[in-house]
Amino acid sequence: MSVLLLRLAGPLQSWGSSARFTRRTTENAPTKSGVVGLLAAAQGRRRDADLSDLAALEFGVRIDQPGSRLRDFHTAHHSDTLKSMPLSERFYLADAVFVAGVSGEAGLVQRLYEALLEPVFLPYLGRRSCPPSRPVTIAEPLEGELEHVLREARWEASAWYRDKRTASFRRRGQEPPDDVRLDLLLDSPADPDRLPDISLRDLPMSFDPRHRRYGLRGVRTTETRVPIEPEARPSSPPPPHEPTSLLTPVTPRAD
Template sequence: MSVLLLRLAGPLQSWGSAARFTRRTTENAPTKSGVIGLLAAAQGRRRDADLTDLAALEFGVRVDQPGTRLRDFQTAHHSDTLKAMPLSERFYLADAVFVAGVSGDPGLVQRLYEALLEPVFLPYLGRRSCPPSRPVTVAEPLDGELEPALREAPWEASGWYRNHRAASFRRRGVPSPDEVRLDLLLDSPPDPDRLPDITLRDLPLSFDARHRRYGLRGVRTTETRVPVAAGAARPSPPPHEPTALLTPVTPRTD
């Protein structure tokens, strides 16, 4: 088995599993359908393409930075008749960071990794209005199982979040721990002796716009501890002044 880890970070993300009509909600973590859609788009698969091989991949997510839920109230009009369309609510996760992973046949996983390096269609985080802020690929595919890979991956939280977390401990007068506790969401195969912790309808069967179809997927929830120093804090961006190189214009005196 081979594992491909993905860094899903951006200003906004939205991962719907039960979003319908005028109320488009988001789950608290990336869905399997959303990540499979990202991978299929990177490979250039059309919406009516077969997804059997991608849907069979084992899937898991680690919540490195949970983000904040954001609600957007939208209005729109038809461009030709200016007739008002129904009002809608769109929900997003702001400033969230996740490490997602898929596991399966080494050949398929390698092809997915190569597709992400040169995607046919640009990746986005659940909706086309949510581009990633950092490269999606974390590293080359790894040999082994998915759960240990997610547990051992470095912490990918942003620098400001690390500082905010450390400051919260200082305000309470306690030392910041050396480890951070992160939630894990993993595929839960059907088992008559154990029910899944969560059930989501996010197993992609078809992305065809004429008839999108999704199956039920069991999810097992657990947690892991990751060393705080395992993921180096991202440096602050360099100063950026776009007008600094422009030649100043001397005002006319006549």
């Protein structure tokens, strides 16, 4: 099978599997429906398009940097009538990094990789207000089993998070370990003799806004150990960034 790895990193992410009405929660890791939606958007599929080929992909995710939970007390109103909409709570994961993977037929996986390089609709991390801060693609598709590829992928945590982990050991007078233990969440095949560790209603059947439908998906949880490699740092400081310089200057009106 062919495996495509995705780097899901951003200031904010939100992956809801049971978020409804005025309380919009997030899971601790990307959902299959969220990642399938990202891939479908990159290909330019409309919300009422067939998703059966993407939903059939095997899915897994590794938690490289868990981040922290953030709560937003949300207010909004209708733009035409200025009538207030219901107050809501929205939850996000701040400063999280995940390595997600999908596995399936080589031709489909290759097309998904090419779509992510030139997406029709820009990718986002669960919600439109959550853009990625780093490229989503890590490498070209790889041959192998999804679990093995996820276990072998390099640690994608941010440099500051690596430094924080190392400093915590040194404060206790200990040498930092050579590897880090990470949680791994994988699709659990239907097996009457073994129940899944978790069940989520995040198997996408239709994104049609008139009738969104999701099925139950079993999840198996495990752990893996990944070597701690030094983060590649730039040899020179980044160039100065002044976005307002691109704006057209306004010429003062002579009185």
